[in-house]
Amino acid sequence: MQLKLPIDLPKDHKNDIIAVGCFDWRMRSRFMLFFEIYLRTTAFFPLDFPGGSKLINEYPEFIIPTFFSTPIEKCGSKRIVILDHEDCLAWGGFSAFENREIEKEFHYNQLRMAKEKLIAAYPKEKLDIKLFYAQIIKDKRGKSLLEFLRVR
Ligand SMILES: [Zn+2]
Numbered sequence: 001m002q003l004k005l006p007i008d009l010p011k012d013h014k015n016d017i018i019a020v021g022c023f024d025w026r027m028r029s030r031f032m033l034f035f036e037i038y039l040r041t042t043a044f045f046p047l048d049f050p051g052g053s054k055l056i057n058e059y060p061e062f063i064i065p066t067f068f069s070t071p072i073e074k075c076g077s078k079r080i081v082i083l084d085h086e087d088c089l090a091w092g093g094f095s096a097f098e099n100r101e102i103e104k105e106f107h108y109n110q111l112r113m114a115k116e117k118l119i120a121a122y123p124k125e126k127l128d129i130k131l132f133y134a135q136i137i138k139d140k141r142g143k144s145l146l147e148f149l150r151v152r
Contacts (some may be wrong), residue, residue, distance in 0.1 A: 019035040054115075081129075
């Protein structure tokens with residue numbers, strides 16, 4: 001197969017935004033859509049990790065320099081959005097938690113911890129980090145929806 005696609009290339013690599021989500025194949029397209037709607041652009045560095053905040057917290061010495069240094073140090077990224085979600089298999093899914101409130105509180109804390117680790121790694125950059133948690137709800141007909149909650 002030979003494929004050629006048109007592309008509009010900007011003049012340089014500058015980009016202000018990094019969007020960290022989970023690579024859960026069931027939800028990834030919705031996560032991307034959320035980032036595009038929330039950020040009002042498709043121009044961001046997408047970082048798909050298993051578990052969203054998980055790897056930042058578990059392997060900060062590896063993950064932060066490996067994935068964040070290029071956008072932050074070379075492209076001037078200052079805005080970061082981190083998204084965790086309910087029933088995330090990287091954490092063991094629903095069955096790893098006693099109930100959904102406990103799962104939610106756990107993720108809220110993980111997200112806050114990841115934010116602190118990034119701020120500590122780049123103290124001079126004055127990073128603007130927003131946190132979100134996607135929970136699964138049902139509409140009136142029983143169809144699943146993802147509800148994106150701002151975590152403070
Ligand atoms: Zn996940």
